Amino acid sequence: QSSVTLYGRVNTTVERQKIGDDSRTVMQNNSSRIGFKGVEDLGGGLKAGFQLEAGFGSDDGSGPLNFSRQSEVNLSGGFGMLRLGNFTPESYFATADYVSMHNHDTGTSSDALYYDPVWTPLQRAAVPNKIAYRTPSLGGFTLEGAVSLHEQTTGGKNGYDLAANYNMGPLALGAGYSQIDSDKQLGLRAAYTIGQFTLGGYYQRNDEDLRGTRNNFRLAGMYAMGASELHLNFGRAAKWSNVADSSANQWTVGYNYNLSKRTKAYAFYTKVDNKAGAAYMTDAAGVDFSSFAVGVRHNF
Amino acid sequence: QSSVTLYGRVNTTVERQKIGDDSRTVMQNNSSRIGFKGVEDLGGGLKAGFQLEAGFGSDDGSGPLNFSRQSEVNLSGGFGMLRLGNFTPESYFATADYVSMHNHDTGTSSDALYYDPVWTPLQRAAVPNKIAYRTPSLGGFTLEGAVSLHEQTTGGKNGYDLAANYNMGPLALGAGYSQIDSDKQLGLRAAYTIGQFTLGGYYQRNDEDLRGTRNNFRLAGMYAMGASELHLNFGRAAKWSNVADSSANQWTVGYNYNLSKRTKAYAFYTKVDNKAGAAYMTDAAGVDFSSFAVGVRHNF
Amino acid sequence: QSSVTLYGRVNTTVERQKIGDDSRTVMQNNSSRIGFKGVEDLGGGLKAGFQLEAGFGSDDGSGPLNFSRQSEVNLSGGFGMLRLGNFTPESYFATADYVSMHNHDTGTSSDALYYDPVWTPLQRAAVPNKIAYRTPSLGGFTLEGAVSLHEQTTGGKNGYDLAANYNMGPLALGAGYSQIDSDKQLGLRAAYTIGQFTLGGYYQRNDEDLRGTRNNFRLAGMYAMGASELHLNFGRAAKWSNVADSSANQWTVGYNYNLSKRTKAYAFYTKVDNKAGAAYMTDAAGVDFSSFAVGVRHNF
Numbered sequence: 020q021s022s023v024t025l026y027g028r029v030n031t032t033v034e035r036q037k038i039g040d041d042s043r044t045v046m047q048n049n050s051s052r053i054g055f056k057g058v059e060d061l062g063g064g065l066k067a068g069f070q071l072e073a074g075f076g077s078d079d080g081s082g083p084l085n086f087s088r089q090s091e092v093n094l095s096g097g098f099g100m101l102r103l104g105n106f107t108p109e110s111y112f113a114t115a116d117y118v119s120m121h122n123h124d125t126g127t128s129s130d131a132l133y134y135d136p137v138w139t140p141l142q143r144a145a146v147p148n149k150i151a152y153r154t155p156s157l158g159g160f161t162l163e164g165a166v167s168l169h170e171q172t173t174g175g176k177n178g179y180d181l182a183a184n185y186n187m188g189p190l191a192l193g194a195g196y197s198q199i200d201s202d203k204q205l206g207l208r209a210a211y212t213i214g215q216f217t218l219g220g221y222y223q224r225n226d227e228d229l230r231g232t233r234n235n236f237r238l239a240g241m242y243a244m245g246a247s248e249l250h251l252n253f254g255r256a257a258k259w260s261n262v263a264d265s266s267a268n269q270w271t272v273g274y275n276y277n278l279s280k281r282t283k284a285y286a287f288y289t290k291v292d293n294k295a296g297a298a299y300m301t302d303a304a305g306v307d308f309s310s311f312a313v314g315v316r317h318n319f
Numbered sequence: 320q321s322s323v324t325l326y327g328r329v330n331t332t333v334e335r336q337k338i339g340d341d342s343r344t345v346m347q348n349n350s351s352r353i354g355f356k357g358v359e360d361l362g363g364g365l366k367a368g369f370q371l372e373a374g375f376g377s378d379d380g381s382g383p384l385n386f387s388r389q390s391e392v393n394l395s396g397g398f399g400m401l402r403l404g405n406f407t408p409e410s411y412f413a414t415a416d417y418v419s420m421h422n423h424d425t426g427t428s429s430d431a432l433y434y435d436p437v438w439t440p441l442q443r444a445a446v447p448n449k450i451a452y453r454t455p456s457l458g459g460f461t462l463e464g465a466v467s468l469h470e471q472t473t474g475g476k477n478g479y480d481l482a483a484n485y486n487m488g489p490l491a492l493g494a495g496y497s498q499i500d501s502d503k504q505l506g507l508r509a510a511y512t513i514g515q516f517t518l519g520g521y522y523q524r525n526d527e528d529l530r531g532t533r534n535n536f537r538l539a540g541m542y543a544m545g546a547s548e549l550h551l552n553f554g555r556a557a558k559w560s561n562v563a564d565s566s567a568n569q570w571t572v573g574y575n576y577n578l579s580k581r582t583k584a585y586a587f588y589t590k591v592d593n594k595a596g597a598a599y600m601t602d603a604a605g606v607d608f609s610s611f612a613v614g615v616r617h618n619f
Numbered sequence: 620q621s622s623v624t625l626y627g628r629v630n631t632t633v634e635r636q637k638i639g640d641d642s643r644t645v646m647q648n649n650s651s652r653i654g655f656k657g658v659e660d661l662g663g664g665l666k667a668g669f670q671l672e673a674g675f676g677s678d679d680g681s682g683p684l685n686f687s688r689q690s691e692v693n694l695s696g697g698f699g700m701l702r703l704g705n706f707t708p709e710s711y712f713a714t715a716d717y718v719s720m721h722n723h724d725t726g727t728s729s730d731a732l733y734y735d736p737v738w739t740p741l742q743r744a745a746v747p748n749k750i751a752y753r754t755p756s757l758g759g760f761t762l763e764g765a766v767s768l769h770e771q772t773t774g775g776k777n778g779y780d781l782a783a784n785y786n787m788g789p790l791a792l793g794a795g796y797s798q799i800d801s802d803k804q805l806g807l808r809a810a811y812t813i814g815q816f817t818l819g820g821y822y823q824r825n826d827e828d829l830r831g832t833r834n835n836f837r838l839a840g841m842y843a844m845g846a847s848e849l850h851l852n853f854g855r856a857a858k859w860s861n862v863a864d865s866s867a868n869q870w871t872v873g874y875n876y877n878l879s880k881r882t883k884a885y886a887f888y889t890k891v892d893n894k895a896g897a898a899y900m901t902d903a904a905g906v907d908f909s910s911f912a913v914g915v916r917h918n919f
Contacts, residue, residue, distance in 0.1 A: 023325045023619055025623045029669045029692040031703045033750060041772040046748035053671065057619050059581055067582040067617050069329045071353065075686050079747030080705040082685025085382025086375050092329040092617050103331045103615060105380040147379030148346035150333060172341040281659055282667040315703060317667050317692050319623055319657050323625045323919055357919050359881055367882040367917050369629045371653065385682025386675050392629040392917050403631045403915060405680040447679030448646035450633060472641040
């Protein structure tokens, strides 16, 4: 009677982490998750679908389990797709996530500098109470807009999200925009594949009431050779115009060995350099972070 | 080695709700759930079964997930069925739930007036520590009795539940009774299908130590035409004999369009009118509630 | 795309329990659980696997669900198996669990006297942040070692676990050792099957800074006859050398009727006798515990 796909990812590393001057050896969860999804064909080109996804700590099994990663029901057809519930901003998938190729933007080497005022304040928990509409693909071009309801009787502010993707063979372009009240961000992304090389990058512009404006960019490269992948990426967040000394750099070098399409063993080194007024990754102003990691990612 | 059925319901509406004089637009979860169940044939007509069911917020993915909706192991055969664990009172399924046809008694248009002293104090979380026995069907008639253990060394009170169902072709009758200490309720229900019409209703009598007695009834009608269903229901809870001005009315008009057996798009308007001493739905004495809702329900 | 096995156990009893002089009737959960696991063949004898397991209360559906029972990703091949995450100590499976045959060491008749300083302080929640290596089977002999990372920058102590198993036809031997800081335990186990009889036992030696040393042993026997099993086991924990009057006895007699390989109906009586300075099972010094239980265990 049912056709549910059960899927997930267990992604665990052993890391030597340095926060400021303190070092420790830890087992690190890298956004492990389990989910349930399905699509029902309603006839006439119309489909109904759902997706429920829970995160968990693969290092200690910690929860509690809930569907705050994704909780969606949708209807789709020739008109596009209508989505209701809780899900990750498409502006993020169109920009920062797209070029975070070495470990799916998870764990300690995830992009610490990308900042979405609608999303990040909730520690990148998906934004709830969302109504989204996605256009059908028009020659490789899709557009998606979403509103996240504030649900207050007075005073709340809705969150807005807009994303565009355009795929032209080896070149793929994306753009994202989000806004809540007068805080907003715009991102532009490009990725190009030439043989075994993939090069990608994005530029992000933030504009907020309190902290002012900020420029943030990232460049990422991958070289694939058989089962092996070499990765290098570098990001720089310039200072918030109203926050002194608030710039930071992040760079990561990684190596993946694909044991199969579902399973890889991998290693990386990542470093975040915070200026005196920046607290990326560490939540402590001026404190740097670095980690050397070895691990396994298994998709099911 | 295993034969588990994974099932669930994602039921999400966008609603314009009015509580007293305040209005707001919200995304509303309507008792979304996910569950696991199975039956094992033990031979000789004997079967073992289990069912585990968790609720979640489809609007925001909220949890935490647990099996407080249902957590049951059972044995069944020619003798009937023996059930152990945590599950919804059968007295409710036999009465209020049976005639709440337009949206499965979920969300803001659920029956706000039905009251079970064993169950409702726990916000309709299922009643734990329950041992139940269900008779086999005797010419369309089944009876089920349950006791919910208080688990105290002194002073606790067990909860009791009794339900009867009798199906005679187009006419279906049900009755429910529950009691804890000296608080009790009795419900009687009838439903009749004539062609495209289904008419149903129940009458409930409450009797409690503090609030005294109360009469509550509901009438519900459905008209089905192809994929469309028109629904109308009206309920009235008379005053508790010891609580001044405690009567209330609730009515709902709804339209369902069945995209398939599993998926419907729907809309409804529902209203609860509380007298000065009644707080149904709003938990605030004398404050009314209404909502206009549009949504999608997808079963999997 | 996926090959996940969904498995679990619903194990519920109704018990008459006596704690000190107070009696009560309860519905008891016996380590009910639900899990997801899978193995991927990577070719060349190499495999990747995962296992995620959550406990829940079958009596009331209580949670919250999380994977604190097990959260593991592993790689295995001719070299043995490498495991990362959170899982039950193998030293326990090799000793106390192996001979707890009547109800899988769950519920009120579980082994109250076995004590692992790495594991028990966490109420037998599995030990997190664990890296383990298991040898391949060498003529029936396997060895597994694990370290549980403390993850502190200063002052923490890793937990260590070592287990050996040797199966020689009807005779099966096992040993377990664990240590954290200067607290340690060593266990030795044997089990022998002769026709319908299985006899097993283990001896455990504890050595700790504060409480000193302790000897603990258990003997367990099973007689199987068709679908029926008769069980008897007895354990005795001698006093901790530095804790006055801290010895205790536990004995259990049980009867299982296997309705199938997956489902049994069963009954047992269990008793823990604590001396004035012992608090096994009851967490109250000198207070005894006993229970008569009837129930159903269903695996899926």
